[in-house]
Amino acid sequence: MTRRPTLTVVGATGAVGAVMLQILSQHADIWGEIRLVSSPRSAGRKLAVRGEETEVLALCEEALEGTDVALFLVPEEIAAQWAPIAAAKGAVVVDNSPAFRMDPDVPLVVPEINPHAVRVRPRGIVASPGCTTLALIVAVGALHAEFGASELVVSAYQAASGAGQDGVAALRAQLSVVAGTELGSHPGDVRRAVGDDTGPFPGPLALNVVPWSGTPGEDGWSSEELRIREETRKILALPELRVSATCVRVPVVTAHSVSVHARFERPVTVARAHEILATSPGVVLYDDPAAGDFPTPADVVGTDPTWVGRLRRALDDENALEFFVCGDNLRKGAALNTAQIAEAIGAELAAP
């Protein structure tokens, strides 16, 4: 291929799409044409990418013709329907949805961890993991390479934007109801003030936390919790890894946090773990609590890396570490990882 590869962004008008357009304008420009596609409802709008106003096309077969790489930043059911169509037309699809993540013929890729996996894609589809998996996997993968991971117990503090623009709108609307009030001290008063319309969340999120995200899976697990287990096992190529995840939504706009208890095959030290994390690509070690240095969503939102702090060795287990990670769920947790995969494919296609 002597020309630059053509890129199509399906879902350009959503929350993740908006971040993708920023990234495409900021990263080294390896693309020829960039085509923007959305649902018919949002088509016709003009959006800026690489400094040019570009009209958004409605998703249809024609819009997917003649593209080398197609990014799918759309809900699962849309990706399930349209990604195979794009692949059949010759595009390499990079899908941000859960639709193909557990398909054995679709690689699930985090470029810092398993970059080689991107090259074997029998269906012409490469999947990007979910935002909570991405919040923890870069740090966990780096420590796994040294110590050998055997068990993860993780509790997530998930931001509203993980549920899309509707989630952010619901949180902002609820906050303006409760701010400046004395609400929050009596049972149900936040629930009554917010009313029955809690947006995409199964309870009020302002002045509250909601221990649920996703759809009901088997035996009381949520789909998001099961996905963290399945995705982590697949990315690390550890099909027996013990994983227990609990997902809780918190009143934060953007940036997921995860409290991680990680057990390893070999004994660990904080000093060696610090060395590893301080030199791992995609990780920022920010860990001096006595000086007030630990990551919080307010500090990491809008940034690319996974931030790691609060690293301790378990007091009762010389093989286990505790730590706290924060990452922007719209950047590394979605658009950035998808863009990194696409850039690896673009470089491969452009190679002589």
Place this chain on the structure above:
Amino acid sequence: MTRRPTLTVVGATGAVGAVMLQILSQHADIWGEIRLVSSPRSAGRKLAVRGEETEVLALCEEALEGTDVALFLVPEEIAAQWAPIAAAKGAVVVDNSPAFRMDPDVPLVVPEINPHAVRVRPRGIVASPGCTTLALIVAVGALHAEFGASELVVSAYQAASGAGQDGVAALRAQLSVVAGTELGSHPGDVRRAVGDDTGPFPGPLALNVVPWSGTPGEDGWSSEELRIREETRKILALPELRVSATCVRVPVVTAHSVSVHARFERPVTVARAHEILATSPGVVLYDDPAAGDFPTPADVVGTDPTWVGRLRRALDDENALEFFVCGDNLRKGAALNTAQIAEAIGAELAAP
């Protein structure tokens, strides 16, 4: 003793004191005189207890004379100084602060778990555990009695009122700054809007979570995290119990939540765990996520029990359970447990 015992509430004007006065007005009245005491700064105010306006006395030796039971609802350093003075004057002290919790001559009591411990008090002092320990211990203790606890990995979602009235004021002030804005999408914008005065928290709490509470302990642990381990071991009489705790402050006014991974000596089933929790005193089982039933702070604030939901067996460990607990950190987490201990002592003193 033929007369009713005299009760002194030290710290009557604080956040926990306010809840204590409610409880004393609501519970069966076993007390003779109830005396209210506070710092000299707040003394002279009149507060209602049992329907009577009562003047608050300044803390001094005289105010502690002739009382049978003295409740200390004050910061650690005040309790460390004054509780032994009250005990020397003949009072049985019930201390809500951390000052004496780990003293081997001071029992640490949760009436649902170790009620017998209250009777052996060589220093005349009984301690009540911290609010995060109390959020989880009633449920964990009930399951331990059946399955034998061997390891806990817990991540807390701590409310602002755990840091007292200053914590609540800081959260409310920050919320009125950020509500109705677009803040929360760019690094540092919440931090800049809130400014350097983040109250008792080491970072902004509105639209954020802060993975720290307490003071720096050894090896990167916070004092609150170490206390959860020490207190849980002492209450359950399991000095070897493996405990890893992570404390994170969330923008909730009142009610702590904890995500618990509990490993036991014996295999567990969700069905049996449900039976145990549904019949344990002080616990409400609220666990049907498909119907939207799981505890959240907004639902449990102002109530007495520990609420338990999201119960699952670990997928990769037949000896481990995951669950999510919520409890009001000012009621069971502080004033209620202290009142329950005092009522047990009051009944003992009143017995012929």
